[in-house]
Amino acid sequence: MSSAPTRRQRRFLERYGPWAVVTGASSGIGRALAVALAEAGLNLVLVARDRPRLETLAASLMATHGVQVQVIAVDLARDDHLWTIRRLTDPLDVGLLVASAGFGSAGPFLDADIASETGMLMVNGRAVLQACHHFGRRFRERGRGGLVLLSSIAAFQGMPYAAHYAATKAYVQTLAEALHEELRADGVDVLAAAPGPTHSGFAARAGMALGMALEPEAIAPVILAALGRQVTVLPGALSKLLSWPLVPLPRWARVSIMGSVMQGMALH
Numbered sequence: 001m002s003s004a005p006t007r008r009q010r011r012f013l014e015r016y017g018p019w020a021v022v023t024g025a026s027s028g029i030g031r032a033l034a035v036a037l038a039e040a041g042l043n044l045v046l047v048a049r050d051r052p053r054l055e056t057l058a059a060s061l062m063a064t065h066g067v068q069v070q071v072i073a074v075d076l077a078r079d080d081h082l083w084t085i086r087r088l089t090d091p092l093d094v095g096l097l098v099a100s101a102g103f104g105s106a107g108p109f110l111d112a113d114i115a116s117e118t119g120m121l122m123v124n125g126r127a128v129l130q131a132c133h134h135f136g137r138r139f140r141e142r143g144r145g146g147l148v149l150l151s152s153i154a155a156f157q158g159m160p161y162a163a164h165y166a167a168t169k170a171y172v173q174t175l176a177e178a179l180h181e182e183l184r185a186d187g188v189d190v191l192a193a194a195p196g197p198t199h200s201g202f203a204a205r206a207g208m209a210l211g212m213a214l215e216p217e218a219i220a221p222v223i224l225a226a227l228g229r230q231v232t233v234l235p236g237a238l239s240k241l242l243s244w245p246l247v248p249l250p251r252w253a254r255v256s257i258m259g260s261v262m263q264g265m266a267l268h
Contacts, residue, residue, distance in 0.1 A: 009040040015189075015228065016096035016146045021045045021089060021135070023076065023127070024101030026053040029150060029198060029223075032216035033098050035061065036224055043068040045089055048101065049075050076101050076127035077119045082134060095142070097135040099128045099172075100150040104165035117164050124168035132179065140186040146227050147183075149176040151194040153234065153243045157251055160259030169194075173232070180231045189228040195219055195235050196242045 020037050024030030026048035034044055038061040046054045051073035058069035074084045102124045105112055132147055139145025152166075155173035159166035176192035183190055198214040219235035226233035234240050246257065 012224070013041045015144055017042050019043045019045065019089075019092045019094045020096035020098060021047065021085070021094055021131075022098040022100065023047040023131070024099075024150075025057065026050045028100075029193075029195065029216045029220065030098070030100035031057060032220035033100060033148070033223065035217070036220040037096070037098070038065040038067050038069070040224075041065070041067060042096065043092075045070050045072060045085075045092070045094070047072045047074065047076075047085060049073060077122040081127060082130045085131075086134065093142075094135065094138065095145045096148070097131055097146070098148045098150075099131055100148075101127065102150060102168070104162060106162050106165075108161065109163045112164070120164060120168060124165075125171050128172055128175070132175065136179065136183060136188060139188045140183065144187040146189040146191070147176070147179065148191050148193060148223065148227060149173075151176065151192040151232070153194050153196045154258070155192075155194060156243065157246070157258060158255045160255065166258075177231055191223070191227045191230065192232040193223040193226070193235060194232055194243075195223075 020042045022030055022034045022037065022044060025034045025044075025046035027050075030048070034046055034057065038044060044058075044061065044067060046058060046069060048054055051071065054071040054073060058071050061067060061069050070088060072085055072088055074081050078084075103120055105116065105120065128149060132149070135145070136147060139147070149172050151173040152169040154162060154166040155169035157166075173192050173194065176190055179188075180190040180192075195214055198216055198219070214235070222235040223233055226235075234243055246253075249257070
């Protein structure tokens with residue numbers, strides 16, 4: 001069992017507990033956020049496609065932190081994914097949604113597989129939309145709660161050679177910014193987390209070669225600490241290093257620079 005929660009952890013539990021839903025929880029940032037939430041004492045519903053990995057993580061979190069954990073193995077690209085999630089979560093007192101599921105691609109847009117790109121739109125866009133609408137209504141009714149949406153440093157300008165991925169993250173970023181303003185009077189905190197390159201299964205699936213990259217376990221606490229305090233967090237020094245120097249530049253210049261970076265990272 002974990003030690004007694006700190007005052008910060010108790011406040012977090014009181015505002016966002018007792019249950020949190022984490023999508024993309026089987027690996028990467030989603031997994032690290034699930035671990036950090038369990039450390040804070042929240043019960044968890046873990047959502048991803050890989051049931052064995054979810055069940056292994058659930059067993060570890062229950063044994064280590066004494067929290068309740070349930071798993072939902074579902075592909076968020078499916079039309080019925082929200083119904084599958086609701087079937088388990090509607091009876092629970094959920095106070096936090098962490099929408100960290102997502103994937104990307106790299107390379108020339110016209111060479112991409114359109115079926116895969118459409119699936120990306122469903123996972124990175126539609127699933128976030130539907131989850132925010134459903135859980136946001138629940139949180140508004142209960143008068144407290146939080147939405148954490150995984151954006152990216154790719155969200156702040158067009159990105160040649162990751163054109164569609166950057167577009168999906170721009171959607172997530174602007175949605176989070178607007179919901180932050182709309183829902184704060186209702187007691188619902190909304191945060192966009194915009195990390196830079198991160199060690200996970202993301203790069204391999206996207207067809208990218210990473211040089212420097214963030215560790216999910218290092219940035220998860222930074223993301224959670226920003227909830228209720230910021231609109232957007234750039235977790236980790238690398239995220240800031242790759243973003244801040246571009247801020248003074250005109251948008252066309254940022255697009256050109258990021259395109260050169262992505263062209264060098266793409267494996268195809």
